[in-house]
Amino acid sequence: MKLTVAGFLDNSMVNGEGMRSVLFLSGCKRRCKGCQNVAMQDFKYGEEATVEEILNRIKSNMPIIKGVTFSGGDPMEQAEALSKLAKDIKAEGLNIWCYTGYTYEELLEEKNKNKLELLKYIDVLVDGEFKEELMDNSPKYAGSSNQRIIRLK
Known part of the structure; x- marks a missing residue:
């Protein structure tokens, strides 16, 4: 299986x-205002x-x-291939x-089998759209204060 990779940091x-x-994986439908990874929203950005x-x-x-x-x-x-990697x-x-x-x-309610499979392997989920107007008081590791850091394991 292949993934479209927008970038990789070793450390x-x-x-x-x-x-x-x-x-960093390619593709996002949300188009959040102020996104720090705008180029990565393109599903074809990066390399397979x-x-x-x-x-x-x-x-x-x-x-x-x-x-x-x-x-x-x-x-x-890219949940299908990513769940294999996970x-x-x-x-x-x-x-x-x-x-x-x-x-x-949303992930649970959508009942997408690939996304649910991926969730099985995730220890910590940082969820929610980035909201530029809420970035001042964001918790550590989150981009804006509406985002949550959820320990799944």
């Missing part, structure tokens, strides 16, 4: 707790990579990293953070 401490790799290629890059960063963060774009837009990441003993413009409730 980051600002996209979740602890040292982690960050996978197989789950195996991405996993190998993540593994090359171990044991320095303790987890992986999915960002974008919106990772939920399963493999969890098998390596890493935790997963995921940023999405969807709320947790």
Whole structure:
């Protein structure tokens, strides 16, 4: 399976707790005003990579990293292939953070089997649309104060 990857950070401490790799995925339908990753909203932005290629890059960063963060774009837009990668990441003993413009409730109510499968592997979900007017008092790791940091595990 392939994912359209907008970018990759081998080591980051600002996209979740602890040292982690960050996978930026292409595609987002929301078009939030003030989005910091506007180019990544395009579903064709970036390059295709197989789950195996991405996993190998993540593994090359171990044991320095303790987890992986999915960002974008919106990772939920590529949930089918991403759930396969997430399963493999969890098998390596890493935790997963995921940023999405969807709320947790929207994801559950939509009942999309691929998104629900992906949720099974996510430890921490940062949910909700970015709202530029609410960014002043945002919690650590969130872009705006309406976004929630939900520990699923």
